[in-house]
Amino acid sequence: MTKSVLTTIGAKPLPEETHSCWSCGAMRAAQFCGSCGKVQPPEPVDYFTFFGLAPKLDVDVAKLEKDFYELSRRLHPDLSARASGREQEWSLEQSSLLNDAYRTLRDPIKRTQYLLHLEGVALEEQSKNATEQARASGEIKRQIVPPDLLEEVFELNMQLEELKMNRKMGDEEPTLTTEIAKHKQALETKHEALLEELKNLWREWDHLIERNHASKAPAEERAKITGQMVDVLNRRNYIRNLVRDVNAALEE
Amino acid sequence: MATEYIVGIDLGTTNSLVAFMQGETPVVIPGEDGLNLVPSVVALDENSVPVIGNSARLQLIETPERAVYSVKRLIGRGVEDIQEELKLFPFRMAEDLQPGEVLRIKLGNKTFTPPEISALILRQLKRNAERYFGGPVAKAVITVPAYFNDAQRQATKDAGRIAGLEVLRLVNEPTAASLAYGLDKKQNGIVAVYDLGGGTFDISILKLHDGIFEVIATNGDTHLGGDDIDNLLITIALDDIRGDMGIDLRRNAEAVQAIRKAVIDTKIVLSSQASTKLDIALPGGKRYQREIAREQFEQLVQPIIDRTTGPCKQALQDANLKPEQIDEVVLVGGSTRIPKVRALVKTLFQREPHTDLNPDEVVALGAAVQANILGGGSQATENMLLLDVTPLSLGIEVAGGVTDKIILRNSTIPASATQFYTTQVDGQANVAIHVLQGERELAKDCRSLARFDLKAIPPMAAGIPRVEVKFLIDANGILNVTAREQRSGKQAEIQVQPSYGLTDDQVETMILDSFDNAEEDLRNRQLIEARNEVATIFAALDKGSKSPAWGQLTTHEKDRIAQLENSLKTVNAENDYQAIRKAIDALNRGTMRLAELMMDTAVSSALKGKNMDETELEEGPTAPHPMAKAEFE
Secondary structure (H helix, E strand, O other): OHHHHHHHOOOOOOOOOOOEOOOOOOEOOOOEOOOOOOEOOOOOOOHHHHOOOOOOOOOOHHHHHHHHHHHHHHHOHHHHOOOOHHHHHHHHHHHHHHHHHHHHHHOHHHHHHHHHHHOOOOHHHHHHHHHHHHHHHOOOOOOOOOHHHHHHHHHHHHHHHHHHHHHHHOOOOHHHHHHHHHHHHHHHHHHHHHHHHHHHHHHHHHHHHHHOOOOOOOHHHHHHHHHHHHHHHHHHHHHHHHHHHHHHHHHO | OOOOEEEEEEEOOOEEEEEEEEOOEEEEOOOOOOOOOEEOEEEEOOOOOEEEOHHHHHHHHHOHHHEEEOHHHOOOOOHHHOHHHHHHOOOOEOOOOOOOOOOOEEEOOEEEOHHHHHHHHHHHHHHHHHHHHOOOEEEEEEEEOOOOOHHHHHHHHHHHHHOOOEEEEEEEHHHHHHHHHHHHHOOOEEEEEEEEOOOOEEEEEEEEEOOEEEEEEEEEEOOOOHHHHHHHHHHHHHHHHHHHHOOOOOOOHHHHHHHHHHHHHHHHHOOOOOEEEEEEEOOOOOEEEEEEEHHHHHHHHHHHHHOOHHHHHHHHHHHOOOHHHOOEEEEEOHHHHOHHHHHHHHHHHOOOOEOOOOOOOHHHHHHHHHHHHHOOOOOOOOOOEEEOEOOOOEEEEEOOOEEEEEEOOOOEOOEEEEEEEOOOOOOOOOEEEEEEEOOOOEHHHOEEEEEEEEEOOOOOOOOOOOEEEEEEEOOOOOEEEEEEEOOOOOEOEEEEEEOOOOOHHHHHHHHHHHHHHHHHHHHHHHHHHHHHHHHHHHHHHHHHHOOHHHHHOOHHHHHHHHHHHHHHHHHHOOOOHHHHHHHHHHHHHHOHHHHHHHHHHHHHHHHOOOOHHHOHHHOOOOOOOOOOHHHHO
């Protein structure tokens, strides 16, 4: 069992340098010694590397879960409760890295965002800054409506206004609620479709990485795909917020 | 080396228990009174000596001003958080309490912080375990409600330290229950644990997979439980008494406690009977009597029970599961005995809940399982590993008083997040960080965990320093923070001001205080235990002297026994437990042959075809020496 974990998870340990186990001196995998099982001091690696994966996006989530369980059985602080203080500390750090990495990689959106972060695209920062600026100035955050949604969003907003007016008057108009629900349905379908669109971009990205496995793929080609991913994520985000607003309005 | 015992402790709002793994099975350790549950009540006796558990419960009615219960509702909280509790519970706070300060509760003319009171309960449990093992217990796993925040967890850990216990792990109560359940069932699948106890409610959804217990989502309310039902019934009774009889008892602490006891009994009876009579003796010889039907009771408590619905739905949503995807629902906590609660659970999860486990004990049993895992495991726990989550999001206050969440709720722990900070003024040496816990958007609506001051940042132009701050939630669900200035590589200094927590110095002082008392406590306890043993050995000797084996002893042997018996009687009248122990040992040795003879006669009479019931065997020795302590336990 030890062997298989070593080859699958530790296949891509720390490049170039050789590492030996602090406890028994044997060569080791990234997180624990294959020989004596001792937890090793953590190295600053990215989440893909931690799981022995290339920075590709079409991840086999079932396999990832299996590796996560396997590594948890090696790294969790419960296992080093009787070990020395520094071993406990390493195990705490290693398992927090493991959990952070698993949480990020198993989720398609977080995984994509993480890759964009590794690629130097400050996706989250942008929107966070915009939010903070809007808060500071007291303005409503300006949302750019994706062009293909303009018509849909316009109509929906009208209907939501109408719903609010009706509620104020104490009227309930079932046809209006049905209309809004229909729009919501359409948005949710769109939301799903965008995930498929994102998955297509994953495959493009993965091909690019595979084609250039020895060297880094050209920056231009990388940026082209990541740019498209940012666009899909933004549109998806917009729809998600919109659906949330609709739900809130319907539940009021 | 002596065996090291690691116990599992359920430090409950109403009752507490201690358990350990006996071979491959977790068992609860009973107290001296033979009972598994130790009521979480602490009182001071007339000499200001703390009494805990059932004896303290008696005092709660006689001298309520010197007793406290449900202190778990106060642990890790500040005076401004507990205004609601103060209306409902007879907690007497020190008058000079300041906002942000650790609470101090008055018992007689002394004051205690909630961790100190919890420590007294923990010490009682520790004692019970030590008495059971006949050896010291220094390490424990303690359970906490899954929905406890960082401050409440830290305070519970402090209580353990004050009690002289190294807390190896804090485990969430529903998760602990799932360990006991999983050990029993050994099945893969999705399990929901619905835990409605005396003062807290938790719902946890777990995935059980080949020994891995992975919590997917948890939710709850740390101020919802049987206490709330009791308080509602007390209020109704008090109103009734005022209305019907014109007696206002709201300020009469003794009467309120008497009513409390009566409504609790009523509540319990109504779980098995369709109706019962509430009958309370009032001051002045009057009685308050009222017939209560289960239906009425259910109507009254429905709003309280309904408060568990929201957290259950949220947990399902967070786990991204539909009720029909849950394979089993496990009930934990005494309040799940209420039929109406079971009915609600059945509706929520669309299945009959699993009720095979004793809802009062399963958490302690699970804690014992976790203690065993941490101690290196056994055959039964070999493959078991618990992966728990943080119940609440961790955030940082950013511009505009907004919470920026950096670790989301239901993240598997240990979990970490890194933030970067810089300065806004040239040469600025300090940066303040406000850490929050909770789900709300605004900082003021979240729980303030601590304010950190990053200090001694090397003088640089504004915006140049880059301080990396790492937030790490450990396997106990407790936050650790480290900081490093990246330009200079200097470890930044962090000064923590825990909100409503004890400082390390305070905890140290409390540990010392408790040791001062512990010495005396220990002597008294040793003495009591030695005397108990003397009673046992005399009873055994009395029996031996009437047995046929007695006739087979020589005169010399009989004289020797009489002599040893007398010396034991003499030292037993004094207060030196060590002398008593010595005399016990001497008498034990002196009666060795008698014991052997008794055994032989018992066996030979059995061989002669006598019925076992007619021989001495039924009470007789199972080990070679009947005078030894253990056989009479």
